[in-house]
Amino acid sequence: MTAYGSQEMSAPLKRVLMRRPGSSLAAADPAKWHYGPTFDGARAVHQYKAFAELVEKSGTEIIWLEDDGDGLADAMFTHDPSLMSDHGAILLRMGKPLRVAETALHEKAYAERQIPILGRITGEGTVEGGDCIWLDAKTLVIGRGVRTNQEGIDQITQILAPHGVTVLAYDLPLWHGEEACLHLMSVMSPLADDLALVFAPLLPAAFYQMLKKRGIRLIEAPADEFHASNGLSLNVLPTRPHEVIMVEGFPATKAAMEAAGCKVETFEADALCIACEGGPTCLTRPVLRRAA
Numbered sequence: 001m002t003a004y005g006s007q008e009m010s011a012p013l014k015r016v017l018m019r020r021p022g023s024s025l026a027a028a029d030p031a032k033w034h035y036g037p038t039f040d041g042a043r044a045v046h047q048y049k050a051f052a053e054l055v056e057k058s059g060t061e062i063i064w065l066e067d068d069g070d071g072l073a074d075a076m077f078t079h080d081p082s083l084m085s086d087h088g089a090i091l092l093r094m095g096k097p098l099r100v101a102e103t104a105l106h107e108k109a110y111a112e113r114q115i116p117i118l119g120r121i122t123g124e125g126t127v128e129g130g131d132c133i134w135l136d137a138k139t140l141v142i143g144r145g146v147r148t149n150q151e152g153i154d155q156i157t158q159i160l161a162p163h164g165v166t167v168l169a170y171d172l173p174l175w176h177g178e179e180a181c182l183h184l185m186s187v188m189s190p191l192a193d194d195l196a197l198v199f200a201p202l203l204p205a206a207f208y209q210m211l212k213k214r215g216i217r218l219i220e221a222p223a224d225e226f227h228a229s230n231g232l233s234l235n236v237l238p239t240r241p242h243e244v245i246m247v248e249g250f251p252a253t254k255a256a257m258e259a260a261g262c263k264v265e266t267f268e269a270d271a272l273c274i275a276c277e278g279g280p281t282c283l284t285r286p287v288l289r290r291a292a
C-alpha cells in the first residue's frame with residue numbers, strides 16, 4: 001500500500017510509523033542518552049505497549065519498525081528522523097549525533113512500501129521532526145534551536161517551495177541546555193486546526209503573536225505540571241481533531257483540554273516519556289493524516 005500524505009497536525013491519523021522499543025532501550029545507558037532518574041528500560045517497554053494499544057484503538061494502521069538490538073535507544077521517537085508531506089517523505093538529518101543513523105531506518109521502511117522520497121537534508125544541515133509544525137497545508141513552521149539549524153531550514157525551504165509551501169522559522173530558547181531535548185513541539189501541541197495547547201513562556205514571541213493573529217485558540221498548559229513532567233504534560237497526540245492521547249498524572253492539563261471540548265486518553269509513562277524526554281507525538285511519525 002502506498003497511502004501517504006500529511007500537511008496538517010490533527011486530521012484523522014490513518015497511518016503511522018512507530019518503533020517498538022526492545023533490547024536497545026532496555027540496555028541503554030541513561031547518562032549517555034540523557035535519560036532522567038525515572039528511566040527503567042523494562043518498565044518503559046511495558047508502558048509503550050499501553051500507548052501502542054491506544055493508537056491501535058483509534059483505528060490507525062501502524063507501520064512497525066522493530067528494535068533488533070541495534071543500540072539506537074532513541075529510535076522509538078519516530079517523529080524526528082523524517083517528515084511527511086503530501087508529495088512524499090523528507091528524510092531529515094538529526095541534530096543529536098547519537099540519532100543520525102535513525103534516518104536510514106525510515107528510508108528503508110518507506111522504500112518497502114513504495115512511499116516516495118521528496119527530498120533529504122544533507123551536509124551540515126540538521127532538521128528534527130519535533131521542530132516542524134504544519135500550521136496549514138501551505139505553511140510549515142520550524143523551530144531553530146539546538147537540533148535544527150539554519151542550513152537545514154534553508155534546505156527544507158528549497159525542497160518544499162516548488163509545492164507552494166512557505167517555511168517560517170523561529171528561534172527556540174536553550175532552556176535546559178544542549179544535551180536536553182527542547183523542540184518546537186515541546187512548547188506547542190496542535191489539538192485541532194483552530195486549537196492548541198501551549199506553554200507560552202517558552203514560545204518564540206513572534207510565533208505566539210502569529211498564532212493569536214490567526215485566531216488559533218490557545219490553551220495555556222498549567223506551569224506546575226509542565227515543570228513537574230519535564231515538559232511532557234504538553235506533548236499531546238491528536239488521533240483526530242479534539243481526540244487526544246497524553247501521559248498520565250497531569251490532571252489540570254487534562255481538565256484544561258476537556259474544558260475546551262477534547263476527549264483525552266492517558267497512559268502511564270514515567271519510565272518511558274518523562275525519563276526519555278519524548279511524549280506521544282514524539283513516539284509517532286504520521287504517514288497519513290486525512291479527513292475521511
Ligand SMILES: NC(=O)NCCC[C@H](N)C(=O)O
Pocket residue numbers: 074077079080096099129130131180181183185186276277278279281282
Ligand atoms: N519530538 C520529540 O520531542 N522527540 C523527543 C526525542 C527525545 C530523545 N531522547 C531525544 O533527545 O532526541
